[in-house]
Structures are given as C-alpha cells and as structure tokens.
Amino acid sequence: MTSQPSAAPEVVDRARFDAALARQIQDEKEVTRHNDRVSAGRRRLPMLEVENYKFAGPDGPVRLTDLFGDTYLLVVQNVMFGPDWDAACPRCTWAVDNLPSNMGRLTDIGIAFAMISHAPIEKLNAWRTRQGWIHRWVSSGPTTYHRDFGWTDTDENGETFWRPGYSYYLLKDDTPYLTYATTGRGTEAIFPVSHIRDRTVYGRQQDWEDSPDGWPQQPTYG
Known part of the structure; x- marks a missing residue:
C-alpha cells in the first residue's frame, strides 16, 4: 500500500514523546538481550x-x-x-x-x-x-x-x-x-525490508499484526 492512510498516532509534546520512546527502547533492549541468549544456544547446537x-x-x-x-x-x-x-x-x-x-x-x-x-x-x-x-x-x-x-x-x-x-x-x-x-518466520532474520517496515508507524501493514484501530492492513499473502 503506497497511498497515505488517514489514521495516525496521537500528537503529543516533546516530554511525552521522549518518555514513550524511552519505554519502547527499553523493551527493545530486552529483545536484543534475549536474541543474544538464543544466538548463544544456536552456537552450541550439535551438527x-x-x-x-x-x-x-x-x-x-x-x-x-x-x-x-x-x-x-x-x-x-x-x-x-x-x-x-x-x-x-x-x-x-x-x-x-x-x-x-x-x-x-x-x-x-x-x-x-x-x-x-x-x-x-x-x-x-x-x-x-x-x-x-x-x-x-x-x-x-x-x-x-x-x-x-x-x-x-x-x-x-x-x-x-x-x-x-x-x-x-x-x-x-x-x-x-x-x-x-x-x-x-525463521527466515525473516535476513530480510532487511521487513525489519525496516517494522519500525515505521504502520509496520508491515499485514493482517496478523496487532495494530491500532484504523491502521492499514491487508492479507499477508495477498
């Protein structure tokens, strides 16, 4: 989808934005640390x-x-x-x-x-x-x-x-x-386009995603 959706996030002041972003980054850091632990296990697999x-x-x-x-x-x-x-x-x-x-x-x-x-x-x-x-x-x-x-x-x-x-x-x-x-979905690890889309406000715009009401979504394999 390339046409701009009408739905958009709430507009807030700088202090509220910075606080919300800090909470999100904290969650993402935990994901990174967990991924490091998973990768450590991958290196210990038998062959x-x-x-x-x-x-x-x-x-x-x-x-x-x-x-x-x-x-x-x-x-x-x-x-x-x-x-x-x-x-x-x-x-x-x-x-x-x-x-x-x-x-x-x-x-x-x-x-x-x-x-x-x-x-x-x-x-x-x-x-x-x-x-x-x-x-x-x-x-x-x-x-x-x-x-x-x-x-x-x-x-x-x-x-x-x-x-x-x-x-x-x-x-x-x-x-x-x-x-x-x-x-x-294990294949997604090497898809840069997917990860880039994940960080935009509308995500991948696919129907499996948990997005706010009004966010654009379409069938994943449509």
Whole structure:
C-alpha cells in the first residue's frame, strides 16, 4: 500500500514523546538481550553429517562440497520451485531480492552462499536470467535432498508441497555438516525490508499484526 492512510498516532509534546520512546527502547533492549541468549544456544547446537549430494548445475554436476568454494561456511537458500512450475515462488523471489547487493561481504568473512531448488536446472537458469540474479543456483532434482530434509513433503491428501528456508553448513575435513536450519518466520532474520517496515508507524501493514484501530492492513499473502 503506497497511498497515505488517514489514521495516525496521537500528537503529543516533546516530554511525552521522549518518555514513550524511552519505554519502547527499553523493551527493545530486552529483545536484543534475549536474541543474544538464543544466538548463544544456536552456537552450541550439535551438527549432522550430510551426504555429499550431486546436484545439477549450469555447467554439469555440482557436489554439495563444491558450493563452499574456498570457504568453510555455507548458507543455502532453499527456494520453492516445483519441477512442473514455470516460475519460482513469489515469496522466495522476494527473499532473494532482499539479499545484500554486495555478496562479497559474506565471502570476505568466509561464508559462501548458494540456492537450491527442486526444479530442473534449465528452469532455474531461465528464472535466474529473468530476475538478473548472480547467485549460484543448483537443482536437487537428481537427488533426494529435498525429501531428506523436508523442503519437499506430502500432506495428508497425498499432495506434494514445498517449504522455503535456509540451511547452514560447516565443511570440516572435507565433510559437509548441517549446523542449523530454519523455515517459516525463521527466515525473516535476513530480510532487511521487513525489519525496516517494522519500525515505521504502520509496520508491515499485514493482517496478523496487532495494530491500532484504523491502521492499514491487508492479507499477508495477498
């Protein structure tokens, strides 16, 4: 929504504003401290040895270990793109567009990035070109990767569905290990646009948010 809503916060004097802002900042500091505690737990997770899958790449087979390049850490975005689809999931596409414009900031600190989808490599290449993406993108089609880790699953009616998310790997002694994975709203941690919107007066303007009466809201996936 780009048109300006009529609803707006109460207008107050400087003293009331400063007091209200101070209370909000205090709450946010506690969220930061709690996030630090959660991150400390993440660093203490065990890890799982993972098969060195052979994916399909633009120029031929690509092993999971190849995705690390010269680094020992790897972040994989599991982009929803079914084998019979002609386009990637709009939400996943938006997530890729949220990535840093200078991905070298990651490789400079030893973190590689790649995307993996279930669709054939020809479809991935076509969508990648259309979107103008430079990120490495491989197909898990020849493997059981998507099924093994639940990125592709089957519901109670026998219908196949896909999950978006991120997998974090460590390469140690030439063996890949899974150290962390997240899906659902856990993916929001790397979405700067969402966090920027959260701090505007109207938030994300989505119907799940607890906002004052009259605040603009629309369906989350509308």
